[in-house]
Amino acid sequence: MATRQVSRLTLAPQLRDHLTANNLTTARDVLFCGPLDLMELLGLTWQQANALLADVSAQTTPPFTTAWELLTEANGPSAAPLLRTGLPTLDSALRRGVPAGSITELVGPGGVGKSQFCHSMAAAVSLPAECGGLGAGVVYIDTERKFSAARLQEMLNARIAAAQAARAEGHRALPGPGPIAAGAAAQAMQRVVVLSPASTEELSRQIELLPDVVLRHHARLVVVDSIAALARTEYGNAGDRDRGGGGGASGLAGNIMDRQQVLGRIAAQLKAAAESLALPVLVVNQVTTRISRGPQPPGPGAASGQAPGPGPAPGSGGGGDGSLGAALGLKWAHCVNTRLVLQRVGERRFLKVAKSPACAAVILEYVIGPTGLQQVDNADLPEVLYGNALAAPILNELDYGANDAWAAG
Numbered sequence: 001m002a003t004r005q006v007s008r009l010t011l012a013p014q015l016r017d018h019l020t021a022n023n024l025t026t027a028r029d030v031l032f033c034g035p036l037d038l039m040e041l042l043g044l045t046w047q048q049a050n051a052l053l054a055d056v057s058a059q060t061t062p063p064f065t066t067a068w069e070l071l072t073e074a075n076g077p078s079a080a081p082l083l084r085t086g087l088p089t090l091d092s093a094l095r096r097g098v099p100a101g102s103i104t105e106l107v108g109p110g111g112v113g114k115s116q117f118c119h120s121m122a123a124a125v126s127l128p129a130e131c132g133g134l135g136a137g138v139v140y141i142d143t144e145r146k147f148s149a150a151r152l153q154e155m156l157n158a159r160i161a162a163a164q165a166a167r168a169e170g171h172r173a174l175p176g177p178g179p180i181a182a183g184a185a186a187q188a189m190q191r192v193v194v195l196s197p198a199s200t201e202e203l204s205r206q207i208e209l210l211p212d213v214v215l216r217h218h219a220r221l222v223v224v225d226s227i228a229a230l231a232r233t234e235y236g237n238a239g240d241r242d243r244g245g246g247g248g249a250s251g252l253a254g255n256i257m258d259r260q261q262v263l264g265r266i267a268a269q270l271k272a273a274a275e276s277l278a279l280p281v282l283v284v285n286q287v288t289t290r291i292s293r294g295p296q297p298p299g300p301g302a303a304s305g306q307a308p309g310p311g312p313a314p315g316s317g318g319g320g321d322g323s324l325g326a327a328l329g330l331k332w333a334h335c336v337n338t339r340l341v342l343q344r345v346g347e348r349r350f351l352k353v354a355k356s357p358a359c360a361a362v363i364l365e366y367v368i369g370p371t372g373l374q375q376v377d378n379a380d381l382p383e384v385l386y387g388n389a390l391a392a393p394i395l396n397e398l399d400y401g402a403n404d405a406w407a408a409g
């Protein structure tokens with residue numbers, strides 16, 4: 001900016017000529033002069049010389065936004081509609097629900113409810129405003145053919161029934177005064193666009209075309225369920241191979257590098273799409289068995305005495321040190337802005353905010369019901385998690401997905 005030519009600054013033509021005639025050809029040349037130099041060179045008064053410096057400085061300073069302006073904009077009338085998860089503790093922790101313009105990762109073991117969470121979000125976005133939804137489109141990228149139209153319909157019907165019941169009882173808490181249209185569930189389902197890429201290459205192409213699809217379907221949410229599946233099919237699973245899955249060391253390293261390269265490209269594309277479209281992108285990731293490479297970092301609770309540090313998850317089995325972590329390694333982990341860890345403890349399910357620019361670690365308990373994920377009000381939660389020898393290590397260890405040494409996982 002400081003190298004900008006004086007001839008391109010918005011100044012009085014006579015003043016511009018004077019500056020160039022005195023060899024002050026760039027903004028930097030002018031700003032390096034003090035007011036006294038300018039008075040002498042250009043015959044200006046003290047006030048005029050200072051005004052010139054302030055003007056040139058203002059024209060060459062990179063644009064900025066204050067924190068106050070950002071806050072006002074985020075809460076203003078033109079702010080993007082909130083994308084609430086329907087889990088009150090999570091929504092209040094994330095302040096505006098699932099954040100727009102960035103990637104939110106859902107990570108957890110099989111069967112814990114990651115896809116159910118995605119279906120719940122698709123229902124919340126596609127439902128009409130009369131039922132508390134956004135009446136907007138969803139782009140659901142289903143890499144594992146696990147999207148269930150029947151389950152989505154079940155969630156929509158249950159939510160519509162709940163909205164009707166609330167109206168019948170005279171509650172006005174739901175937004176949108178209009179009546180709930182017959183066929184609201186079918187209309188909502190038409191707003192959900194399902195893409196099923198068969199390879200990482202196709203996935204990459206589809207992400208490239210996201211802006212068109214999003215605009216055409218007025219989408220307010222993009223889901224990728226899941227990010228690891230295709231890459232693991234094409235390039236293998238490092239953790240499994242290390243446990244004796246075959247392949248020489250050099251072949252494995254080559255595979256991992258290829259996979260990381262492809263995933264790095266896809267992650268960058270997704271991040272760019274989230275930012276340019278100002279949309280929340282919800283991405284499912286699996287857990288993998290951690291490969292032991294030296295001592296583990298202490299758990300966050302260890303310092304405060306709240307919980308023991310991470311250790312092998314009881315009963316997780318497998319090789320390495322037997323503990324679990326988010327798959328896909330460092331490159332991917334750094335692209336993730338918000339990480340939600342879903343975990344089972346016995347018969348109970350917990351969701352933890354393990355990484356977020358908006359809040360500290362928050363934990364809630366949930367169940368999966370007809371409407372999707374529902375929070376369980378649980379006064380004994382801190383005791384359950386931090387006083388429970390089984391729960392604490394499991395819930396703590398997944399924090400380290402972003403900075404641990406098992407990048408190949």
Ligand SMILES: Nc1ncnc2c1ncn2[C@@H]1O[C@H](COP(=O)(O)OP(=O)(O)OP(=O)(O)O)[C@@H](O)[C@H]1O
Pocket residue numbers: 108109110111112113114115116117146151154286368369370
């Ligand atoms: N209609 C339903 N009502 C209540 N619970 C359900 C219903 N459908 C599925 N579930 C619950 O959801 C669980 C499966 O969740 P989900 O498919 O989201 O797992 P996931 O974390 O995506 O697993 P994976 O990584 O293996 O795909 C089942 O174990 C079951 O408990």
